[in-house]
Amino acid sequence: MKTHQFEVVVVGAGGAGLMAGLYASKSASTAVISKLYPARSHTGAAQGGIGAALGNHEEDRPE
16 A cells, blocks of 8 residues: 655545645645545535625625
8 A cells, every 4th residue: 555644634525624625735745635526516516605704895884
C-alpha cells in the first residue's frame, strides 16, 4: 500500500471544504478527502439555498 503525508487534511469536499483546502494549500501540503464525488456534495444539492454574508449592503434605516 502506498502512503502519503500531508500537513493539512480537510475532510469534506463541499463548498467550505474546498475553500479550506484551497487556502491551506497556499502555505502547506494539503489533501481534501470526501466520501462523495465533489459534484454530489450537499453544497451542490442545495441548488441555490446557500446564504452568504456580504459586505455590499446598504445601511439599515428604520423609516
